[in-house]
Amino acid sequence: MFCRNDALVQDTWSYRLPEYIDRPSNVTYYRGDSATLYCAVKYLGTKQVIWKKRNELHPLTYGKMTYINDDDYTVDHNPHSDEWNLVIKNVQLKHAGEYECQISTTEDLRKYVQLNVIDEPAPPREAIKITGESFVEKGDKIRLTCNATGELFPPEDIDWFKDGLKIKANGTLGISILKFRIAETKTLHSRLEIDKADMRDIGVYICRSSELAVTRMDVMVLNEAKSGHQKIRPRSQDKTLMTQESTYIAETNHNKRENPNQSDASASTSAACSEIRVGNMYTTLLSMLCFFYVAVHIRNRTL
Secondary structure (H helix, E strand, O other): OHHHHHHHHHHHOOOOOOEEEOOOOEEEEEEOOOEEEOOEEEOOOOOOEEEEEOOOOOOOEEOOEEOOOOOOEEEEOOOOOOEOEEEEOOOOHHHOEEEEEEEOOOOOOEEEEEEEEEEEEOOOOOOEEEEEOOEEEOOOOEEEEEEEEOOOOOOOOEEEEEOOEEOOOEOOOOEEEEEEEEHHHOEEEEEEEEOOOOHHHOEEEEEEEOOOOEEEEEEEEEOOOOHHHOOOOOHHHHHHHHHHHHHHHHHHHHHHHHOOOOOHHHHHHHHHHHHHOOOOOOHHHHHHHHHHHHHHHHHHHHO
């Protein structure tokens, strides 16, 4: 009986060795970047995490405390978290090398992280971007794509908003949101589609990543007027009326040249006939009557 109780007490107080969680062991940054060296430990208990540069005697940090007089080194750790990441602000070539993430145990527990520094400033990077059509015809589909890029991993999520209100996928309303990650480019893609756009869909569309990077796009829906119900005279009819008008004027001028003694009354009559002509279906008939009237008048004057 004594042995069983003793074994129970011994099992209750048994010690579990800390274990490293898989994290990147080789990172690269541009000169001037804020570099993060990752180290995560589970079952840490009362032990401490120690960061030091390999082959150097003194540690850089112990727990959350910094052991050297350099404000560029800090430890990023949240309470009850397994992450104990070393952060180096304004990283330079002198910071490049191999670092150790040690655990203060009698056992030799350490993990190595290689830091590479590119000796040039970081190129401009767009953390988040929206692409798509800003102008959409009424009844067409709205398609917007948001690409969000993280420093080491793709962002966890992307949210869509319209005029400040969150958009959720809804098959009944014809709203769909598709998301997928590309690990190689550290990018999370999200595609928003809205079927049969109408005037209610006009507004400001906002894309926000879980890292709080935000961008926006204004979308306009064009309410195009349908011309099928409008009665518009074809341009060919206007051309016909213009041709008839030109023919009449030419014939009148020819008659004047052949009869220079005709009175001003004839000219007045011609002008009156010109005023009578209107662009409607009776144009041809009225023109013929005017021709006849003028011809008779001229014949009487010459007799």
